[in-house]
Amino acid sequence: MNIDEIVRILRKEARNNNTPVVELIEERSHDAFKVLASTILSARTKDETTMNASRRLFESVKNPENLAELSLKQIEELIYPVGFYRNKAKFLKKLPLYLGNGVPDTMDELVKIPGVGRKTANIVLSIAFNKKVIAVDTHVHRITNRWGLAMTKTPLETEQALMKKLPEKYWNEINYLLVSFGQNTCTPISPKCSKCLIYNYCMRVGVKKHR
Ligand code: SF4
Incomplete structure (x- = not known):
């Protein structure tokens, strides 16, 4: 082959x-927090919907501290209509608790974060940290x-x-x-x-x- x-x-x-996924990667590739948040949003959601929801979210939210200041309802409204937006809003609401030292750059630490599975972790490691995964x-x-x-x-x-x-x-x-x-x-x-x-x-x- x-x-x-x-x-x-x-x-x-x-x-x-x-394809929107290419645009999405180019937009978020330099900020590990944005890569992580938008990859959480992307599960079972069309790329275009993820991209629009990410843009709305990142207009209000530049970092984990901003996210912690929002209510669950506000997060839901910003990310709607991504798939399972209520669950994802809960994941995002908890995210700042796990990012005290910044976004982790290891698989073991990333998969401890609610809403982050192996695929999401690998996307973060690859795009945000340029790791070979x-x-x-x-x-x-x-x-x-x-x-x-x-x-x-x-x-x-x-x-x-x-x-x-x-x-x-x-x-x-x-x-x-x-x-x-x-x-x-x-x-x-x-x-x-x-x-x-x-x-x-x-x-x-x-x-x-x-x-
Ligand atoms: S469309 Fe997919 S299955 Fe069909 S030839 Fe191309 S790569 Fe193979």
């Missing part, structure tokens, strides 16, 4: 698709299995498989490249294989229906 060529194609696709979400898991690269059953297994098979220089960007690709081409149901530029590199494992 020619990973260098695949990444080159994915980068071009991401630029052409102009692979954030595996549903797109990364699905697509690398369709390629025949991962051959795994769970996102955690995929993370471990990709750490062995994917050159380290691509670890940080593979998540947003595949989120963009997964939203536009290699979609969960009926991927657009007939016009996929990666077709010749893909084993299409488990793909029964495609366009």
Whole structure:
């Protein structure tokens, strides 16, 4: 599998698709607090909705202290209509309690924060701290299995498989490249294989229906 060529194609696709996730990453990439808060907002939510909610939130909230000053109701109003906004507002309300020394830069510390799982932690480590990690979400898991690269059953297994098979220089960007690709081409149901530029590199494992 020619990973260098695949990444080159994915980068071009991401630029052409102009996917909100790319814009979102560029906007928040220098502030660990913003990366963490907006990644908490992003779970089960369209990127565009996350981006708009993040912008509204960060107009009032520049740091954990600002967040602590808001009521739960105010946070809910700022982040609505992200998915599960009531739960996420509760997570954000508790966030300042965990950030006394700033946003942690280790997996062990990050996953202690309410609303932060392994995927969110890896996104924070990757984008905010530039650590060499692979954030595996549903797109990364699905697509690398369709390629025949991962051959795994769970996102955690995929993370471990990709750490062995994917050159380290691509670890940080593979998540947003595949989120963009997964939203536009290699979609969960009926991927657009007939016009996929990666077709010749893909084993299409488990793909029964495609366009
Ligand atoms: S050929 Fe089909 S299954 Fe393979 S990456 Fe492209 S869209 Fe996805």
